[in-house]
Amino acid sequence: MELTGAEIIVRSLLDLGVRHVFGYPGGSVLHIYDAIFKTPEIQHILCRHEQGAVHAADGYARVTGEVGVALVTSGPGATNALTGLATANMDSIPLVCLTGQVPVDLIGNDAFQEADTVGITRSCTKHNFLVRHVADLARVLREAFHIARTGRPGPVVVDLPKDVTAARCDYVHTDGEVKIRSYNPTVIGNSRQVKKAVAMLLESSRPMIYTGGGVILANAAPELTRFTRLLGAPITNTLMGLGGFPATDPQFVGMLGMHGTYEANMAVSHCDLLVAIGARFDDRVTGKISQFAPSAKIIHVDIDPTSISKNVKVHLPIVGDVKNVLGQMNALLEAQGARDHQPDLKPWWDQIQSWRDKHCLNYTQKQDWIQPQFVIETLNRLTRSEAIVATDVGQHQMWAAQFYPFDRPRYWLTSGGLGTMGYGLPAAMGAKVARPDETVLLITGDGSIQMNIQELATCRQFHIPVKIAILNNNYLGMVRQWQEIFYEGRYSHSHMAFGPDFVKLAEAYGAVGLRATRPEEVEPVIKKALEIDNTVVMDFRVAEESNVYPMVPAGKALNEMILL
Amino acid sequence: MRHVISVLVENEAGVLSRVAGLFAARGFNIESLTVAPAGDEQTSRITLVSEGDDEIIEQIIKQLNKLIPVIHVVDLTEGAHVERELMLVKVTAEKEVRAEVLRIADIFRSRVVDATPNSFMIEVTGDATKLDACLELLKPLGVIELVRTGQVALSRGNRGMIKN
Numbered sequence: 001m002e003l004t005g006a007e008i009i010v011r012s013l014l015d016l017g018v019r020h021v022f023g024y025p026g027g028s029v030l031h032i033y034d035a036i037f038k039t040p041e042i043q044h045i046l047c048r049h050e051q052g053a054v055h056a057a058d059g060y061a062r063v064t065g066e067v068g069v070a071l072v073t074s075g076p077g078a079t080n081a082l083t084g085l086a087t088a089n090m091d092s093i094p095l096v097c098l099t100g101q102v103p104v105d106l107i108g109n110d111a112f113q114e115a116d117t118v119g120i121t122r123s124c125t126k127h128n129f130l131v132r133h134v135a136d137l138a139r140v141l142r143e144a145f146h147i148a149r150t151g152r153p154g155p156v157v158v159d160l161p162k163d164v165t166a167a168r169c170d171y172v173h174t175d176g177e178v179k180i181r182s183y184n185p186t187v188i189g190n191s192r193q194v195k196k197a198v199a200m201l202l203e204s205s206r207p208m209i210y211t212g213g214g215v216i217l218a219n220a221a222p223e224l225t226r227f228t229r230l231l232g233a234p235i236t237n238t239l240m241g242l243g244g245f246p247a248t249d250p251q252f253v254g255m256l257g258m259h260g261t262y263e264a265n266m267a268v269s270h271c272d273l274l275v276a277i278g279a280r281f282d283d284r285v286t287g288k289i290s291q292f293a294p295s296a297k298i299i300h301v302d303i304d305p306t307s308i309s310k311n312v313k314v315h316l317p318i319v320g321d322v323k324n325v326l327g328q329m330n331a332l333l334e335a336q337g338a339r340d341h342q343p344d345l346k347p348w349w350d351q352i353q354s355w356r357d358k359h360c361l362n363y364t365q366k367q368d369w370i371q372p373q374f375v376i377e378t379l380n381r382l383t384r385s386e387a388i389v390a391t392d393v394g395q396h397q398m399w400a401a402q403f404y405p406f407d408r409p410r411y412w413l414t415s416g417g418l419g420t421m422g423y424g425l426p427a428a429m430g431a432k433v434a435r436p437d438e439t440v441l442l443i444t445g446d447g448s449i450q451m452n453i454q455e456l457a458t459c460r461q462f463h464i465p466v467k468i469a470i471l472n473n474n475y476l477g478m479v480r481q482w483q484e485i486f487y488e489g490r491y492s493h494s495h496m497a498f499g500p501d502f503v504k505l506a507e508a509y510g511a512v513g514l515r516a517t518r519p520e521e522v523e524p525v526i527k528k529a530l531e532i533d534n535t536v537v538m539d540f541r542v543a544e545e546s547n548v549y550p551m552v553p554a555g556k557a558l559n560e561m562i563l564l
Numbered sequence: 565m566r567h568v569i570s571v572l573v574e575n576e577a578g579v580l581s582r583v584a585g586l587f588a589a590r591g592f593n594i595e596s597l598t599v600a601p602a603g604d605e606q607t608s609r610i611t612l613v614s615e616g617d618d619e620i621i622e623q624i625i626k627q628l629n630k631l632i633p634v635i636h637v638v639d640l641t642e643g644a645h646v647e648r649e650l651m652l653v654k655v656t657a658e659k660e661v662r663a664e665v666l667r668i669a670d671i672f673r674s675r676v677v678d679a680t681p682n683s684f685m686i687e688v689t690g691d692a693t694k695l696d697a698c699l700e701l702l703k704p705l706g707v708i709e710l711v712r713t714g715q716v717a718l719s720r721g722n723r724g725m726i727k728n
């Protein structure tokens with residue numbers, strides 16, 4: 001069947017199972033938009049900024065595990081998409097971003113709305129393609145989706161010159177595996193390494209499990225839960241790994257790292273065996289690297305060999321998909337008699353209990369000002385820990401991680417690696433499009449929300465009722481906290497002395513605005529917001545100078561945490 | 565330590581910038597880099613010389629492998645291998661020293677590939693130390709300009725880089 005390039009793109013998307021595209025039109029993608037117009041099976045969501053479109057596709061991907069799709073025009077469309085791509089790349093999120101490009105003959109001529117998209121996006125994508133011939137189009141799209149979702153996932157850009165989208169070519173639907181001879185991620189763990197790992201597990205008297213985003217990406221939460229039960233060890237998650245193991249389970253000791261719990265960081269500092277699973281030893285997690293897990297042997301399971309021994313030298317690497325490797329380890333642990341000789345872990349658990357007894361997340365809610373932590377606790381109570389929660393970046397993000405427990409994977413969306421303010425609203429929107437029956441909460445700050453607030457219009461136009469909680473402290477709070485602690489309180493340009501009236505702003509967008517200024521108003525506002533079938537902006541005027549504790553100061557070891 | 569790394573890649577647009585971009589973005593050092601088709605239309609071979617401790621070289625190799633169009637990466641320094649580099653040097657050669665230049669060229673089994681009444685161009689092949697040694701001797705005579713290709717290398721023995 002002969003089709004135009006634009007029709008091939010839309011047909012390929014359908015054949016690849018795509019039903020939602022987040023995008024923004026422009027000259028070089030007009031053919032594609034025309035094909036979309038004629039294809040009711042694809043729902044296109046018109047965002048208000050290309051960054052929003054890419055974050056929305058990212059949010060969609062995080063909750064579904066499928067490849068999110070964004071479509072933007074050439075030049076400024078592509079450059080606006082960059083922050084979204086870099087955000088997805090740092091967090092290994094599977095995306096395909098289709099970018100328009102000037103016609104092949106004009107490439108390199110400084111043509112109108114030309115940007116060297118492949119050049120600019122090379123270092124912030126997993127891979128990118130420029131399609132010069134319509135005959136390559138269908139194959140490249142299949143390869144792009146394959147690369148985005150397999151191995152260590154990531155964003156892939158497909159740059160589409162306008163003339164290629166107009167040219168005609170035969171389209172044949174192809175099923176089956178994509179084969180790229182130079183791309184073959186290792187997915188099964190080496191069985192000798194796995195055996196050695198299990199032997200080390202069964203010898204350890206102070207084992208500690210440390211898992212990250214890889215467990216979520218691999219859909220390996222059930223295997224991880226089984227593994228943790230079999231071993232009986234304490235487990236901590238990175239910010240990206242939250243929900244990989246039930247947070248309300250007694251074996252869970254909380255998040256680790258800079259704003260992790262005291263018990264998690266102390267356990268890592270004292271364990272004799274650290275099992276790192278789909279986590280990448282980020283500097284927010286390790287603190288001072290030379291004193292990270294100083295008495296531990298380290299086992300590291302990761303699908304990406306570059307993650308292994310990059311920051312911390314490990315004793316036993318296992319390259320593979322965590323779902324498989326955990327399955328392999330579980331099978332050995334389940335084998336009869338395997339655990340008979342495991343040392344008694346009771347002394348280790350007693351020690352952990354003594355750290356837990358510090359109650360490191362304590363805070364006091366007084367009569368006057370709303371404490372931000374109290375808002376999150378109330379949100380959690382009223383949504384019964386069941387909401388999908390997206391955040392922006394800052395103090396509110398850390399409090400959300402500390403005070404909203406996730407028992408399931410893919411309910412937590414946050415920009416961890418790049419730390420992109422402005423991520424939250426579009427990501428929440430993408431999540432709600434994918435999961436219309438779930439409550440989707442955005443926990444954001446007065447600074448961050450203003451970075452993509454225009455997406456309120458998208459929520460309104462497409463009826464995407466997300467619930468937005470602004471922890472409004474009139475500050476770039478995380479910056480202010482560092483200035484308070486490390487710069488003797490010189491608040492250089494972290495005070496947002498003027499902010500919009502968020503209630504009126506919400507109303508201007510056709511959403512609902514609510515405000516709470518006193519502690520007793522928090523609960524009624526949230527209750528009301530949850531009842532309304534519309535996008536709701538809740539403006540919580542919280543204590544301005546609250547700090548996130550506990551905290552490992554930058555460059556310090558994990559056991560040098562500052563407690564409140 | 566100095567490592568010679570051989571990289572087999574798909575012969576497609578942009579591969580070289582992916583490799584070079586990787587080194588720049590991650591702050592890895594490149595002493596030399598050569599690239600040319602590897603005997604068929606589909607693949608090219610890049611030979612890279614880099615300096616770094618074991619951890620850095622390990623990361624370089626892993627990061628190269630991670631690039632999608634990279635088919636295979638080998639650190640040739642781990643085994644027996646042959647290294648070659650080609651240099652063209654233009655030397656001043658007035659009457660009195662013409663014989664001296666030719667004698668040096670002869671010692672290094674190099675060839676004169678161009679001559680004028682007062683200069684020679686010499687082509688020298690060998691490993692980097694041989695080229696350096698040759699250059700040392702030519703310099704006092706007056707080197708006008710020179711160009712070196714950078715190292716190329718293959719492992720010794722009857723096996724290729726990828727098993728067929």
Ligand SMILES: Cc1cc2nc3c(=O)[nH]c(=O)nc-3n(C[C@H](O)[C@H](O)[C@H](O)COP(=O)(O)OP(=O)(O)OC[C@H]3O[C@@H](n4cnc5c(N)ncnc54)[C@H](O)[C@@H]3O)c2cc1C
Pocket residue numbers: 090091092151152153211212213214215217218237238239240241255256257258259260277278279280281282284285301302303304307320321322323393394397398415416417418419420478
């Ligand atoms: C303000 C701020 C404060 C922060 N504070 C903290 C903090 O206190 N604590 C904290 O933990 N983080 C914190 N972060 C986040 C931090 O920057 C990193 O993003 C995070 O720690 C990385 O998580 P991760 O190690 O799970 O890696 P991810 O980025 O989630 O990477 C996943 C890893 O799993 C691997 N992987 C992917 N798929 C698979 C698979 N199928 N099989 C096997 N492996 C796979 C990947 O190769 C990669 O190595 C903070 C961020 C911000 C913005």
Ligand SMILES: Cc1ncc(C[n+]2csc(CCOP(=O)(O)OP(=O)(O)O)c2C)c(N)n1
Pocket residue numbers: 392393394395396397419420421422444445446447448449471473475476477478479
């Ligand atoms: C795009 C972007 N610019 C700057 C920063 C640096 N930064 C990190 S947290 C923060 C403050 C965020 O303020 P707000 O959204 O109000 O959250 P709060 O910390 O007050 O809860 C800033 C400026 C960033 N992470 N992202």
Ligand SMILES: [Mg+2]
Pocket residue numbers: 394445446447471472473474475476477
């Ligand atoms: Mg703020």
